[in-house]
Amino acid sequence: MFNKILIANRGEIACRVAATCKRLGIASVAVYSDADANAKHVAACDEAVHIGGSAAADSYLRIERIIEAALRTGAQAVHPGYGFLSENEDFAHACEKAGLVFIGPPVSAIAAMGSKAAAKALMHAAAVPLVPGYHGDDQDAELLRGEADEIGYPVLLKASAGGGGKGMRVVERGEDFAAALASCKREAASSFGNDRVLIEKYLTRPRHIEVQVFADTQGGAVYLFDRDCSVQRRHQKVLEEAPAPGLSDELRRAMGEAAVAAARAVEYVGAGTVEFIMADGQFYFMEMNTRLQVEHPVTEMITGQDLVEWQLRVAAGEPLPLSQDELRVRGHAIEARIYAENPSRGFLPSTGTLKYLRMPEAVEFTIGTPTRAPVRVDSGVREGDAITPFYDPMIAKLIVHGADRDEALARLAHALKDCEAVGPQTNVEFLRRVVASEPFACADLDTGLIERHRDALFAPASRPFKEALALACAALLTREGGLAHGASPWDALSHWRLNGPYRQSIDWRDVERDEAFRVVYLRDGDARSLEHAQWTEPFDWWRGSEPHALGAHIGDSRVTGRVFVDDDVFHVFCQGTSLAFEWTNLLAHAADAEHGEGRLTAPMPGKVIAVLVEPGAVVEKGAPLIVMEAMKMEHTIGAPTAGKIAEVLFAVGDQVADGAQLLVMEMGEQS
């Protein structure tokens, strides 16, 4: 086994790998960019080497810098994590050349699976079933169109070198093919440096089921069962679970064996995932990911194995720790990916400092008895850290285990209530709804689940307004007085008067609804109440023992929760949801001149990758004007109404801030 390894990654996966190293007594070396100088993964490792600027291209993708860091620190092997260089054959090759063990498959296997098109050709030869489609070398646009016509619409265009849900276009009709092809090729070239595409029949209501495989250098190969990752947005996984619900033993075995055959066909070594798409009980090979997967913890929980340990052992030349017969499924596990993103704005990433972050209490991941660890939180950030536009906006993975799916589901719903963040927008509320939704609860899973249940999943949340308000008022009164409730009348409440009852008006703004309102706090002897335009209720509060914890009685309700105060905004977390109230007493109401006519602003920080109009152009409502790219997605800014372009303020290649004005438009008639 190794004495020291370098982890060529960041965030939660770097922390995850470091944890196993620590347990096995292997020293770990972190690498970091400017933006990550104080990151959690740096603290999680024994040593750390700075490798460059914040952009991934200046640091985590710099092969020579990483190799140099490994050699300088005396690391014997390199763990690439996922994303970044994990599936880069040049990197694996460079490690080999430098005498470092690449903790992953051989270069030839990465190369074979790196092109989805070439991989499909290989899988065809190995008799692994494929989705009907075209994956040939000839990329002539006319020929591709002809193939698509033949396959029959809808078809899916995929970047052959693609990944991370990027570079895919669904084409519904022949007329749309040419435009989709151009856009797919552009995204493929800019993201993967290769514009080759393949075409697949676009299956309706399919399930994404994948199989975890492992192979060693002695010819051993096993599957560690399956995961269902059908719940996706933008072709990206949101919830993953193991084992995949509803598979018969025969089907489970058939898929496992097909996955092992796929791995054997490329002489695979290490951890890999064979992704299948399933429709009407048939499964088809989609791609193989030649690395550890984001969702590997659900497999760890149901098998009781530490997959990073398996990776290290196999890379060190040891045989697989267990044979196929020794592997068993125990219970059920579900993972929820908590992202800094805005579900109601098309899941656009959201950035900023995590001013407040609270995750459910995790039981340490204990190897050997993981089924006794019902809740696991894998995270690469701490409170105070920032989600930057440079990297993936994942905040944490919340993973739960249960004796069966229902138990795991109940545990997940409960744990999600304890996920609280202030700073960037998050998908936590959205996850709570998906988890509570009928189709998810019944395991009626397919990749269209989110889209199909859009109305329910995006409906306005029920808001415990009165209860949350009571907690906000309690936090304010506590803050104002500087003392816990129950202190003497001399508790410095600013408006306290010696004789007669005490009365304080508090002006709030309901942040989500942008509505101003006033409440009055009344105290007369021991009687306290809160008066709102529509009600007056007895009111009383107390402080909890944890930081930010407060409790209140309002009317007949007793509510407990946490209030995080960010300047004058009171973020209240209670009853499994959150509300925010801004205290406006002292605020001069600055006119909100934002979003005047003709402003077209960037919905996220990012880069301009195409400007589709020129000043003077007359455009229809909805016409695409500018294409931006941020993190992992392309976003087109369209005309809000018909009108004329007065000015274009940015050019291709420009980096723009969130909210920056991109163009000036003279709005025409609302059509």
Ligand code: ADP
């Ligand atoms: P998985 O199936 O394990 O979710 P993905 O292909 O979605 O794998 O990617 C795994 C991770 O790799 C992502 O969460 C992201 O961090 C990173 N990643 C993949 N592709 C890209 C990309 N094009 N740009 C940036 N990060 C990427």
Ligand code: ADP
């Ligand atoms: P990536 O490399 O981005 O992970 P995949 O080829 O694995 O790309 O596909 C990602 C997702 O896109 C799948 O999980 C599935 O939801 C959807 N998808 C892929 N191929 C098809 C298809 N032929 N029909 C319908 N959906 C598909």
Ligand code: MG
């Ligand atoms: Mg995939």
